[in-house]
Amino acid sequence: xxxxxxGLRVVEMAGIxxxxxxxxxxxDLGAEVILITRKSGxxxxxxINDRGKKSAALNLKTPEGIxxxxxxxEKADVLIEGFRPGVMERxxxxxxxxxxxxxxxxxxxxxxxxxxxxxxxxxxxxxNYLGLTGFVNAIGKANDVPTPPLNIGADYAGGTMFLLxxxxxxxxxxxxxxxxxxxxAAMVDGASALMALIHSMIAQGHWTEQxxxxxxxxxxxxxxxxxxxxxxxxxxxxxxPQFFAVLVEKAGLPAEHRADQNDTATWAxxxxxxxxxxxxxxxxxxxxxxxxxxxxxxxxxxxxxAATHPHMAARGIFTKIGDVMQAAPAPRFDRTPATxxxxxxxxxxxxxxxxxxxxxxxxxxxxxxxxxxxx
Numbered sequence: 565x566x567x568x569x570x571g572l573r574v575v576e577m578a579g580i581x582x583x584x585x586x587x588x589x590x591x592d593l594g595a596e597v598i599l600i601t602r603k604s605g606x607x608x609x610x611x612i613n614d615r616g617k618k619s620a621a622l623n624l625k626t627p628e629g630i631x632x633x634x635x636x637x638e639k640a641d642v643l644i645e646g647f648r649p650g651v652m653e654r655x656x657x658x659x660x661x662x663x664x665x666x667x668x669x670x671x672x673x674x675x676x677x678x679x680x681x682x683x684x685x686x687x688x689x690x691x692n693y694l695g696l697t698g699f700v701n702a703i704g705k706a707n708d709v710p711t712p713p714l715n716i717g718a719d720y721a722g723g724t725m726f727l728l729x730x731x732x733x734x735x736x737x738x739x740x741x742x743x744x745x746x747x748x749a750a751m752v753d754g755a756s757a758l759m760a761l762i763h764s765m766i767a768q769g770h771w772t773e774q775x776x777x778x779x780x781x782x783x784x785x786x787x788x789x790x791x792x793x794x795x796x797x798x799x800x801x802x803x804x805p806q807f808f809a810v811l812v813e814k815a816g817l818p819a820e821h822r823a824d825q826n827d828t829a830t831w832a833x834x835x836x837x838x839x840x841x842x843x844x845x846x847x848x849x850x851x852x853x854x855x856x857x858x859x860x861x862x863x864x865x866x867x868x869x870a871a872t873h874p875h876m877a878a879r880g881i882f883t884k885i886g887d888v889m890q891a892a893p894a895p896r897f898d899r900t901p902a903t904x905x906x907x908x909x910x911x912x913x914x915x916x917x918x919x920x921x922x923x924x925x926x927x928x929x930x931x932x933x934x935x936x937x938x939x
Contacts, residue, residue, distance in 0.1 A: 567592070567595075567893070568902075569590060572596070573640045576598070576643075576644045577600050577644065578601040579646040581715075581723065583724075586672070586674070587644055588614070593893060596618070598618045598640075599618065601622075607907070607911075607913070609907045614908035619911050619914050619915070620632075620912065621915055623939050626936055628932045628935035629932070629935075631937070635919060638665055639923070640669060641735065644672045645672070647675075648675065649675065669744040670731055670735055671745070673749060675748075675751070677750060690719045694755055697718075697756045697759070698756075699713070702775060705775065717758075718754075719751065721754065722753070722756075730749050733747075783828070784826075785834040785835045786808055787801045791842065792843065792845060792850060793843055793849075796864065798850045798864060802860035809822055810857050810860075814857060816841065880892055885905060886908075888907075915938055
């Protein structure tokens, strides 16, 4: 592996959601990530979150399995887990036990509700976590139900990215103290923090709680998507007046609209007016008209179209690994670029290798296997 994180050692407890994506991003940039999974199995190239990781299959219900896990954790810089609060403690792998044996480990904990609070032990998913933050209520049509915004806002933006942010902050602090610490990354925390701009606009009286009536929620006729003549869609977003002027010119909209762009009283009729204009040409015709301009207009692509768009293709944003189309590592570095990741390893295929690298000899590994700790 190469990349700016070469030399960073990470142990990740297998799970779902934002923790596996955090491990993937670390592996993408050169970290050695060892995934502790429950049992061995066949390689699955479609498990993109597992690319570039090594895999150890351990039975953590046995004392020997816990010993094997500690052998890996004690050599690591970072431990990542995404279980409900208390699960790691019940296994004997909680922060107190880990830091007693490996005081320098940064212990990254990823949950939806957080490690504390009255809802900490409840099940939930991205939509539920976002629902608690105010985020979901702001998404969708004015007179319809709120729209689920996929699982990006809480799982990945509020979860994965804040977990990584916390891990690197703790690693930075460790340079001074020499000690690891627990990172309590909660999706409700992270998603709420991401909405600083919205909270600013609320405080300034520039945002209402009515869907589709604000600057960025589709209320503004110049910040929304429109259907085109071919049934496909175009995204329109020139917020600044100089960019809005380009939209007005290129789309043939009335020039006087430039004078009262932000008069909310005009927004509802203009949404209908603009919709009729964009219905007169196909999506790709509009994209061609605005290509190379500052009109802030771009086509709305499907998943299958995204990889072949000229800009996306020129940057190599998507690539095939093991014949599976997926995003290439990001961001990019000029001196320590990341290489293309390996396809996901078969679960458990690296168990003996990583245990030996952690200092376990053949007799110890044989004892673990005889006890049913290696699955």
